[in-house]
Amino acid sequence: MRKLLTARLVLIPWQQRFAENLIQMSSDERVMRFVGSGLWSRDYAFQRHELALRQWEQRGFGMRAITERDDGAFLGLVSLGDDEASGLEAPVLEIGWWVEPHAWGRGIATEAAAAVRDEAFKRTGASSLTACFHRDNVQSKRIMAKLGMSFAGEVTDRYGKPAHMYALRRAKWMVATNANSSRP
Ligand SMILES: CC(C)(COP(=O)(O)OP(=O)(O)OC[C@H]1O[C@@H](n2cnc3c(N)ncnc32)[C@H](O)[C@@H]1OP(=O)(O)O)[C@@H](O)C(=O)NCCC(=O)NCCS
Numbered sequence: 001m002r003k004l005l006t007a008r009l010v011l012i013p014w015q016q017r018f019a020e021n022l023i024q025m026s027s028d029e030r031v032m033r034f035v036g037s038g039l040w041s042r043d044y045a046f047q048r049h050e051l052a053l054r055q056w057e058q059r060g061f062g063m064r065a066i067t068e069r070d071d072g073a074f075l076g077l078v079s080l081g082d083d084e085a086s087g088l089e090a091p092v093l094e095i096g097w098w099v100e101p102h103a104w105g106r107g108i109a110t111e112a113a114a115a116v117r118d119e120a121f122k123r124t125g126a127s128s129l130t131a132c133f134h135r136d137n138v139q140s141k142r143i144m145a146k147l148g149m150s151f152a153g154e155v156t157d158r159y160g161k162p163a164h165m166y167a168l169r170r171a172k173w174m175v176a177t178n179a180n181s182s183r184p
Pocket residue numbers: 030031032033034035096097098099100103104105106107108109110111133137138139140142143
């Protein structure tokens with residue numbers, strides 16, 4: 001299945017070999033601070049790993065491992081899933097990101113998410129892309145701004161916690177993409 005290449009990263013459709021990475025990240029308090037579920041047990045993380053594998057088979061898109069282009073090191077994940085609760089015109093996809101704490105502050109999440117945003121519009125036919133984050137998650141808010149997303153309302157996340165939803169419609173993405181590609 002399709003890998004995505006960026007300047008520094010290879011984004012790999014989720015594979016069996018990433019199970020331990022998901023188990024480890026989801027039990028790290030620094031990573032899970034703003035994730036509505038709180039820390040994941042080993043069993044629950046493994047269920048989510050299996051779900052990620054199934055989603056690729058069934059939908060042809062989903063969670064990707066973020067790996068370093070130079071040495072293949074695992075740096076985190078970027079997810080892409082159906083969002084049926086946004087109230088926006090379907091089909092809507094939701095994007096999310098986790099980066100290993102040792103790699104924070106290098107623009108990794110932004111670089112990975114921008115590639116997945118472009119793929120969501122080019123290949124999956126999404127009409128809008130959404131992201132849901134705790135309002136104090138300032139890093140994610142900044143990433144959403146850099147992706148061209150705008151505040152779209154207060155919502156309840158999949159874990160029943162209050163969150164802010166951001167969205168980017170296809171038409172706005174196309175205008176920005178055309179402007180960038182026609183720049184000298
Ligand atoms: C959120 C997260 C993915 C960011 O990863 P990252 O690779 O460090 O992000 P980036 O470097 O691409 O971008 C972060 C931006 O936030 C900014 N930022 C960092 N700390 C900030 C702060 N305290 N206030 C305001 N902005 C801040 C950075 O300067 C950067 O913006 P810039 O490029 O304009 O300078 C990472 O912190 C993480 O994994 N957190 C835990 C998981 C999580 O909360 N995921 C989202 C919810 S599911």
